[in-house]
Amino acid sequence: MTDSYDLVALAIPATIQDLVQRFWSRFSDDADRFDTAISTGKPADAIPNMETLADISSDLMWEFGPSDRGHALIVTAEWRDDLRPLARAVVATAPILDPAEAVPPCIDDLKGQRPVQPRAQLDSDGAWAMLQPEGFDERHPRADLIACATQDTVLAQDMLVHGRFASVTHSRHGGWFLGLRLPNAGPGPLAVEDRNKIEDMIQTARAGADLGVVVGSGTGEHAAHIDVAMTDVGQGLALLLPQHGALPRADDIEVLFLDNGLNDLRMTLTEAARLGQVH
Numbered sequence: 001m002t003d004s005y006d007l008v009a010l011a012i013p014a015t016i017q018d019l020v021q022r023f024w025s026r027f028s029d030d031a032d033r034f035d036t037a038i039s040t041g042k043p044a045d046a047i048p049n050m051e052t053l054a055d056i057s058s059d060l061m062w063e064f065g066p067s068d069r070g071h072a073l074i075v076t077a078e079w080r081d082d083l084r085p086l087a088r089a090v091v092a093t094a095p096i097l098d099p100a101e102a103v104p105p106c107i108d109d110l111k112g113q114r115p116v117q118p119r120a121q122l123d124s125d126g127a128w129a130m131l132q133p134e135g136f137d138e139r140h141p142r143a144d145l146i147a148c149a150t151q152d153t154v155l156a157q158d159m160l161v162h163g164r165f166a167s168v169t170h171s172r173h174g175g176w177f178l179g180l181r182l183p184n185a186g187p188g189p190l191a192v193e194d195r196n197k198i199e200d201m202i203q204t205a206r207a208g209a210d211l212g213v214v215v216g217s218g219t220g221e222h223a224a225h226i227d228v229a230m231t232d233v234g235q236g237l238a239l240l241l242p243q244h245g246a247l248p249r250a251d252d253i254e255v256l257f258l259d260n261g262l263n264d265l266r267m268t269l270t271e272a273a274r275l276g277q278v279h
Contacts, residue, residue, distance in 0.1 A: 008257065142160065142218065145220045
């Protein structure tokens with residue numbers, strides 16, 4: 001399954017990808033000496049082996065310690081959510097990998113309060129609530145929003161807070177939440193029928209694969225917005241590519257990655273969908 005951070009990791013520049021390969025090549029060559037340094041209680045001797053990680057980014061953190069299969073190397077962005085795609089790119093190319101991401105108990109508590117069914121299985125004709133947002137941070141990509149409709153007010157209100165959204169707290173089933181931003185062709189809000197057409201295409205494209213669903217939409221002064229939930233971000237966006245030409249003003253549609261560390265990233269639907277195809 002591809003989540004938002006995995007997808008963005010695919011767009012890491014080639015120069016950085018080369019540094020990642022160089023890091024793992026050196027790590028593989030020095031693995032025995034690295035293991036000996038830790039096993040004999042001389043961790044300082046292992047530090048030079050990790051110098052090439054700093055070439056990728058001096059802000060990536062690492063830890064080496066015992067595991068049930070010997071020793072394990074952990075590479076993490078720690079509190080730097082904006083570096084999570086880079087950390088994913090490093091981990092994804094590891095020569096030997098047993099991925100595990102610790103989930104704090106508070107996250108499990110929040111997930112336990114979310115819908116029991118996967119969102120793709122919820123009734124799309126069920127109850128919808130109208131919200132009239134106000135007091136937006138001017139940096140928020142939806143600062144022009146006039147009104148929005150949602151099936152989940154808790155989810156929608158969280159999405160509307162700049163820099164404080166985490167998909168993992170809103171789904172029991174590994175769902176990831178994205179926004180699509182459709183700039184208006186002229187002055188005034190986007191025609192409702194255009195937005196409805198796009199929502200219908202999204203629902204149709206994903207229905208067969210059970211990869212996601214529309215969970216909200218909104219009208220803004222400068223753009224219309226559609227919220228989607230996906231179980232696999234890469235495949236879900238890639239499914240839209242065959243219908244790309246039929247989407248109204250398709251080349252103008254932006255994908256908004258809502259999760260912490262990604263919310264200032266800008267990528268067109270075409271770019272994101274093609275990354276999903278590569279994955």
